[in-house]
Amino acid sequence: MKELTKTMGLNDCTIDFLDNPAKMLINGEWVSAQSGETFKTINPADGSFLNEIPLAGIADVNKAVNAAKKSFETVWNNTTTPADRASLLWKLADLMERDKQILMELETLDNGKPLEKARYDVDSSINHFRYYSGWATKIEGNTLPVANDSIAFTKREPLGVTGLIVPWNFPLMIASWKLAPALACGNCCVLKPAEQTSLSALYLGKLIEEAGFPDGVVNIITGPGLPTGQAISSHMNIDKISFTGSTKVGRQIMEAAARSNLKKVSLELGGKSPNIIFEDANLDHVFESIVWSSFYNTGQECTLGSRIYVQRSIYQKVVDILKTKADSLKINKGMLNPDLGPMISESQLQTVLKYIDIGINEGAELITGGKRIQGELGNGYFIEPTIFAHQNDQLQIVQEEIFGPVVVISSFDTFDEVVARANNSIYGLAAAVWTNDISKAHRFANEVQSGTVWINGYDMFDPSVPFGGFKQSGIGKEMGKSAIELYTKEKTVWIGLKD
Numbered sequence: 001m002k003e004l005t006k007t008m009g010l011n012d013c014t015i016d017f018l019d020n021p022a023k024m025l026i027n028g029e030w031v032s033a034q035s036g037e038t039f040k041t042i043n044p045a046d047g048s049f050l051n052e053i054p055l056a057g058i059a060d061v062n063k064a065v066n067a068a069k070k071s072f073e074t075v076w077n078n079t080t081t082p083a084d085r086a087s088l089l090w091k092l093a094d095l096m097e098r099d100k101q102i103l104m105e106l107e108t109l110d111n112g113k114p115l116e117k118a119r120y121d122v123d124s125s126i127n128h129f130r131y132y133s134g135w136a137t138k139i140e141g142n143t144l145p146v147a148n149d150s151i152a153f154t155k156r157e158p159l160g161v162t163g164l165i166v167p168w169n170f171p172l173m174i175a176s177w178k179l180a181p182a183l184a185c186g187n188c189c190v191l192k193p194a195e196q197t198s199l200s201a202l203y204l205g206k207l208i209e210e211a212g213f214p215d216g217v218v219n220i221i222t223g224p225g226l227p228t229g230q231a232i233s234s235h236m237n238i239d240k241i242s243f244t245g246s247t248k249v250g251r252q253i254m255e256a257a258a259r260s261n262l263k264k265v266s267l268e269l270g271g272k273s274p275n276i277i278f279e280d281a282n283l284d285h286v287f288e289s290i291v292w293s294s295f296y297n298t299g300q301e302c303t304l305g306s307r308i309y310v311q312r313s314i315y316q317k318v319v320d321i322l323k324t325k326a327d328s329l330k331i332n333k334g335m336l337n338p339d340l341g342p343m344i345s346e347s348q349l350q351t352v353l354k355y356i357d358i359g360i361n362e363g364a365e366l367i368t369g370g371k372r373i374q375g376e377l378g379n380g381y382f383i384e385p386t387i388f389a390h391q392n393d394q395l396q397i398v399q400e401e402i403f404g405p406v407v408v409i410s411s412f413d414t415f416d417e418v419v420a421r422a423n424n425s426i427y428g429l430a431a432a433v434w435t436n437d438i439s440k441a442h443r444f445a446n447e448v449q450s451g452t453v454w455i456n457g458y459d460m461f462d463p464s465v466p467f468g469g470f471k472q473s474g475i476g477k478e479m480g481k482s483a484i485e486l487y488t489k490e491k492t493v494w495i496g497l498k499d
């Protein structure tokens with residue numbers, strides 16, 4: 001590993017981290033799987049081996065849950081004060097700031113994303129820990145207006161042990177979206193990163209240890225959906241699952257929760273977000289945004305603006321400019337900091353190629369892209385940004401989430417038509433509208449069925465702003481005050497005042 005990675009100019013700590021076989025964090029100890037089983041994590045830019053990762057089985061999950069339960073009962077929700085929790089979260093953010101370069105490099109190597117995009121992810125993760133550090137001391141209940149012979153008030157209590165299951169597209173960031181509020185609210189955690197991208201979560205575990213979190217408060221276990229993820233979702237002593245991933249697995253998580261202990265479930269799932277451009281929009285702003293809303297993270301983004309609708313008078317202009325911009329995107333290994341890196345895996349690449357074939361066979365017009373990139377980048381999972389034009393919303397490529405750099409674009413005539421078409425989806429994660437008519441923008445925000453609406457912008461995020469999907473895009477909202485509600489339960493207390 002040393003020889004290979006030195007040629008990339010990696011930080012020495014990144015090299016050391018990769019040179020030692022990975023271990024999981026359970027009850028404050030770094031351990032292998034009890035079975036001794038492991039799996040390999042690879043660099044999607046060239047298919048090269050990065051590290052051997054423990055494959056956790058049911059016994060490891062049990063151990064992690066027992067540790068979390070014990071810490072919850074004896075320390076984290078007992079002797080630790082909200083102010084202690086706030087200062088630990090802030091300290092963790094400081095350590096992440098110190099080791100930002102290492103976290104960025106691990107994310108880029110493991111996931112493939114360009115180094116500067118990994119910087120955005122790490123910065124956003126740090127912001128999340130800082131934001132929820134502030135919340136730890138401000139989680140309040142209410143006093144309620146009951147009759148004079150009694151008092152009623154509510155308290156917000158932590159749920160207990162939370163299982164946090166994370167996807168591979170924004171590994172550190174989505175882990176942070178879950179860990180920060182769960183810990184601020186006083187829960188203990190069993191975090192499972194996706195099997196494709198375990199490294200940044202494991203490195204975060206080192207920082208959690210260094211920050212001084214008590215043993216067992218955060219446990220990090222690694223492995224695939226089966227058996228590891230399923231052992232979490234069906235565990236009798238886990239009180240809540242927070243899951244981000246595909247709608248298909250989201251269903252399985254709900255089912256497992258229902259069949260086991262009816263644990264609380266929040267789901268952040270897939271999307272097929274409409275990006276709508278009216279003829280009165282500021283086109284300079286549209287053109288700055290559209291290439292990123294269409295292809296960011298090589299299209300592996302739940303909020304991708306993958307269904308573009310353009311009002312007829314400007315349709316051809318938008319198609320031409322989007323094509324020019326897509327064709328000029330620099331695609332390369334993430335460590336070279338291109339615009340787009342590879343896809344996460346051969347199988348995800350094949351899924352996307354299959355959808356491209358489907359689009360061609362369905363009769364959509366291929367405007368650009370559509371092919372795997374071979375040649376110098378041949379060992380990695382690279383693919384051309386792809387645009388299809390169509391006039392039929394029933395096509396499979398219009399209805400289904402592709403999760404790659406593929407967008408479909410179509411023209412429309414009227415407001416009512418485009419709102420109906422935007423809402424013609426099983427998903428409802430996000431939507432964007434571009435117009436200089438404030439009334440039209442607000443009418444769109446009222447009528448579109450999606451958890452987030454962006455007006456004259458795209459992919460705007462902040463830790464204080466709730467995010468989550470409608471319809472089959474999810475249940476519950478993360479971020480902001482909403483996440484405090486997600487990771488606490490409301491208890492009602494009555495006091496009788498009679499003599």
Ligand code: NAD
Pocket residue numbers: 165166167168169170174192193194195223224225226228229230233244245246247249250252253268269270271301302303401403429469473474
């Ligand atoms: P995935 O559903 O395949 O896997 C997500 C996680 O679930 C992984 O950690 C995986 O190991 C685990 N898992 C798989 N099967 C499981 C099971 N039976 N029980 C428990 N855990 C299981 O998703 P992915 O391929 O990693 O990510 C892509 C999907 O995630 C896309 O659909 C995307 O839209 C969605 N996503 C949504 C958001 C959001 O905020 N709404 C954000 C990012 C990604």
